[in-house]
Amino acid sequence: MWAPVAIQGSRDRLPAVQRLRLLLPRLLPTVVLLFVFAWAVDSIIVTGGGVLAVHYRPLVRTPPAVNQFQAGDPVAQSLITISGSIPRRDRVLIVWDIDDGKTESTFWYGFVWGTFWLYPRQVTVSSYPRSAQTTTADTVIEVRRYGSARLDVAAGYFTAWEYEYPGYPVGQYRHNPDEVHPPVSGATVTVFRPNK
Amino acid sequence: MIDSRVLVACLEIVIYIALCYAVGRVCLGWVVRQPSALAVAGSLALGAAALSLQLWGFGIVGVPWNAVTLLLPWVVVGILRRRRIVFDVKEDLRRVGLGARSLYQLDRLSILLIAMAGLIAASYFINLITQPLTAWDALSMWLLKAKHFYTIGAVDLGALWPVHVETPAQAINGLDVADLMRHPDYPPLFPLIVASFYTLIGHVDDTVGKAVNYLFLVVLATSAYAFFRSILDQRLAVTFAFLAVAAPKFIGVFLKNTAGYADYMGMADYAFATCLFLALAHLHTSFTGTARKAGVPDPSYAFALIFAALAALMKNEGLPFFVIVLAIGTVRGGRRLRAGQLKVPAMRQVVPIALVVIAVVGWQGYIRTHGLRSDLLTFTHPADLLPSLPLRALAIAAYFWNIHIFSLHNDFGWVTWSFLLATVLLAANRLRLGGAVYLAVVLQMLSYLIVYLFTPLPLMLHLAESADRLILQLTPAMLLLLGLSLSPYVGTRRLSLSTEPDPSTVSTARKQPAQQVDTMVR
Numbered sequence: 001m002w003a004p005v006a007i008q009g010s011r012d013r014l015p016a017v018q019r020l021r022l023l024l025p026r027l028l029p030t031v032v033l034l035f036v037f038a039w040a041v042d043s044i045i046v047t048g049g050g051v052l053a054v055h056y057r058p059l060v061r062t063p064p065a066v067n068q069f070q071a072g073d074p075v076a077q078s079l080i081t082i083s084g085s086i087p088r089r090d091r092v093l094i095v096w097d098i099d100d101g102k103t104e105s106t107f108w109y110g111f112v113w114g115t116f117w118l119y120p121r122q123v124t125v126s127s128y129p130r131s132a133q134t135t136t137a138d139t140v141i142e143v144r145r146y147g148s149a150r151l152d153v154a155a156g157y158f159t160a161w162e163y164e165y166p167g168y169p170v171g172q173y174r175h176n177p178d179e180v181h182p183p184v185s186g187a188t189v190t191v192f193r194p195n196k
Numbered sequence: 197m198i199d200s201r202v203l204v205a206c207l208e209i210v211i212y213i214a215l216c217y218a219v220g221r222v223c224l225g226w227v228v229r230q231p232s233a234l235a236v237a238g239s240l241a242l243g244a245a246a247l248s249l250q251l252w253g254f255g256i257v258g259v260p261w262n263a264v265t266l267l268l269p270w271v272v273v274g275i276l277r278r279r280r281i282v283f284d285v286k287e288d289l290r291r292v293g294l295g296a297r298s299l300y301q302l303d304r305l306s307i308l309l310i311a312m313a314g315l316i317a318a319s320y321f322i323n324l325i326t327q328p329l330t331a332w333d334a335l336s337m338w339l340l341k342a343k344h345f346y347t348i349g350a351v352d353l354g355a356l357w358p359v360h361v362e363t364p365a366q367a368i369n370g371l372d373v374a375d376l377m378r379h380p381d382y383p384p385l386f387p388l389i390v391a392s393f394y395t396l397i398g399h400v401d402d403t404v405g406k407a408v409n410y411l412f413l414v415v416l417a418t419s420a421y422a423f424f425r426s427i428l429d430q431r432l433a434v435t436f437a438f439l440a441v442a443a444p445k446f447i448g449v450f451l452k453n454t455a456g457y458a459d460y461m462g463m464a465d466y467a468f469a470t471c472l473f474l475a476l477a478h479l480h481t482s483f484t485g486t487a488r489k490a491g492v493p494d495p496s497y498a499f500a501l502i503f504a505a506l507a508a509l510m511k512n513e514g515l516p517f518f519v520i521v522l523a524i525g526t527v528r529g530g531r532r533l534r535a536g537q538l539k540v541p542a543m544r545q546v547v548p549i550a551l552v553v554i555a556v557v558g559w560q561g562y563i564r565t566h567g568l569r570s571d572l573l574t575f576t577h578p579a580d581l582l583p584s585l586p587l588r589a590l591a592i593a594a595y596f597w598n599i600h601i602f603s604l605h606n607d608f609g610w611v612t613w614s615f616l617l618a619t620v621l622l623a624a625n626r627l628r629l630g631g632a633v634y635l636a637v638v639l640q641m642l643s644y645l646i647v648y649l650f651t652p653l654p655l656m657l658h659l660a661e662s663a664d665r666l667i668l669q670l671t672p673a674m675l676l677l678l679g680l681s682l683s684p685y686v687g688t689r690r691l692s693l694s695t696e697p698d699p700s701t702v703s704t705a706r707k708q709p710a711q712q713v714d715t716m717v718r
Contacts, residue, residue, distance in 0.1 A: 024624065025624060028617075028620060028621050028624055029621065029682060029685040029686075031617065032617045032618070032621055032678065032681060032682055033432075033682065033686070035613065035614075035617055035678075036432070036435055036436070036439075036678060036682070037435065039439060039443070039610050039614075040309060040435050040438055040439060040442075042444065042604070042610065043438070043439060043442040043443050043444055044312055044442070046444040046447070046607070047316055047442045047443070047444050047446075047447055048312065048316070048442075050444075050447050050451045051315065051316055051319040051451065054319065054322075054323060054451065056319075056322060059202075059322060059323070059326040059327070060198045060199065060202050060322060060326060061197065061198065061199055061202075062199060062202075062326070063199050063201040063202065064201060064202065064205055064325060064326050064328075064401075064403040064404055065201070065401075065403060067326055067327065067328050067403065068328040068329060068402070068403045069328075070328070071327075071328030071330055108377055111374065111377060112332065112335055112336040112377055112378075113335065115336075115340070116335045116336065116339075116340050119340065119343060119344065119347075120343075120344070120347050122355075
């Protein structure tokens with residue numbers, strides 16, 4: 001192991017700046033070396049703590065897809081569930097009308113989640129309920145506040161499914177009654193109004 | 197009992213990494229006959245990039261994307277060059293064997309660090325595969341593009357943009373929020389790497405797809421050890437490699453639900469950081485290499501350029517970095533030309549450089565011709581911001597002060613102090629070793645500052661959403677600077693510190709580094 005070496009000569013007579021110049025070349029590498037080992041110790045504590053905080057048993061005993069389904073909030077879960085029930089070539093309108101004081105962020109959350117989980121369908125995201133009256137999409141999905149009125153969809157659409165999650169009822173309306181598939185349900189989906 | 201789908205996913209990732217190694221090793225063997233340990237460690241990333249660029253090319257000429265078309269060319273090359281490949285793999289296995297044998301000579305600290313790194317890496321592996329995908333950027337940008345590219349079998353955003361949005365709040369400072377959420381201009385390499393994984397397994401798996409980041413963990417850990425072992429003693433090399441795996445800054449990339457850490461699973465920042473590290477390490481080796489003196493074209497600068505170009509294909513932050521590495525090489529080339537020492541690079545090095553540079557230029561051309569240019573270039577004319585620059589600079593400084601950039605109680609402090617200590621130590625050594633790397637890192641940081649100064653986004657919003665990830669990107673580079681700053685003082689054989697920079701180390705680094713780097717294990 002290394003150790004700082006005593007500086008030869010009478011240091012007391014040297015000016016402070018000169019003493020510092022003599023000391024620095026010895027001190028700096030020592031400080032840097034100590035810093036590197038301290039960082040390693042910090043990494044063991046912090047990252048090791050993070051590693052130990054994970055509950056591995058449920059993770060490895062559950063299929064990744066189910067973990068994915070269970071991780072999201074109700075809206076994300078509903079989108080993953082609904083995704084399997086919509087034909088892949090459909091044009092989809094998502095009406096995201098949640099006016100809970102944080103509409104904008106919720107809307108963009110809906111935009112990102114909706115376009116990702118419903119891919120490869122061509123998705124239009126709207127915060128205007130009136131969009132549902134003029135749309136030509138094959139499927140209309142409505143996400144609304146709990147207790148608010150249902151969407152007034154254009155003529156020719158019918159309610160295929162409706163799910164209710166805490167705070168977020170999600171409705172699905174379809175244009176073509178021949179192409180209604182049940183949602184792919186891997187977990188706790190409550191279908192309370194199947195209505196053809 | 198472990199779920200069978202988890203086991204299958206683990207197997208898929210392991211096979212994917214093995215295939216990337218095989219492809220990367222073939223490419224590496226073509227570029228250089230006797231690659232350094234650092235180059236071999238980076239061959240995994242080269243392989244992943246080669247498969248991705250191959251898919252890109254397939255999309256252009258209309259070849260369908262599937263496992264057969266993807267692997268067939270490599271199988272043919274493997275058969276044609278079987279003797280060479282067998283020799284290369286044996287050589288790599290010999291290196292690994294020597295490394296395994298040297299484990300018996302390690303001190304207790306090194307053994308502890310290796311054991312901890314192994315446990316952490318194993319935990320990361322399980323987490324990456326099984327944890328759900330929830331990171332905003334991963335969903336909205338990287339993995340959306342990955343499954344889009346895979347679904348249409350081409351690198352084309354035509355079907356994805358323009359997005360259809362009907363809402364009152366469509367713009368921030370004149371920028372389309374939908375584009376801000378999606379960033380269509382972000383480079384395609386990371387999504388293509390994920391898409392190459394989908395191509396091999398034959399379907400889209402968003403949850404497992406994000407685990408391709410594990411490949412870059414393997415690359416960073418092995419290349420960190422290979423590089424630091426060439427300039428430092430074994431204990432320090434192990435310590436730096438351990439930090440490359442376990443530094444708390446990387447927790448968000450590999451672990452979820454850890455208090456205080458952002459969710460970066462499935463994002464390209466770690467892969468970018470790895471390319472940055474590899475480019476800088478090769479840049480350093482190119483400055484200290486002696487292959488050219490032996491009459492052999494030095495491939496290190498070629499690798500530096502290749503990895504810098506891959507960084508530019510990984511994230512937009514790589515564009516200034518590529519220019520920096522190119523500029524450093526050009527200046528040095530100019531000096532050598534004046535001195536009459538400039539050697540023409542071998543065609544085997546020029547071709548891969550040309551391929552990745554064409555890819556970089558091609559992507560930039562594509563986004564500009566399709567109106568998908570970066571949001572950072574769409575708003576205010578830079579001259580309009582000049583009067584407010586001092587205030588903006590102050591605001592940036594205040595932001596970093598407020599996130600306690602110097603505090604060792606968070607992971608920012610370790611990175612910041614790494615840079616400061618390395619600066620002082622390198623300066624004390626008059627930048628005799630690592631000057632080019634230091635210059636490249638400083639210029640890269642300067643490019644970040646310039647982007648913040650001129651950003652058209654609300655400054656605080658931009659800082660809040662990106663500064664943490666920029667620090668993550670720079671963390672491996674800071675490890676590199678720390679290691680370089682210590683190298684003149686700490687020998688490669690033992691942990692010893694002299695009062696003056698060890699002239700033998702410096703001169704050895706200048707005279708014989710190619711041999712040092714080539715010998716991963718002494």
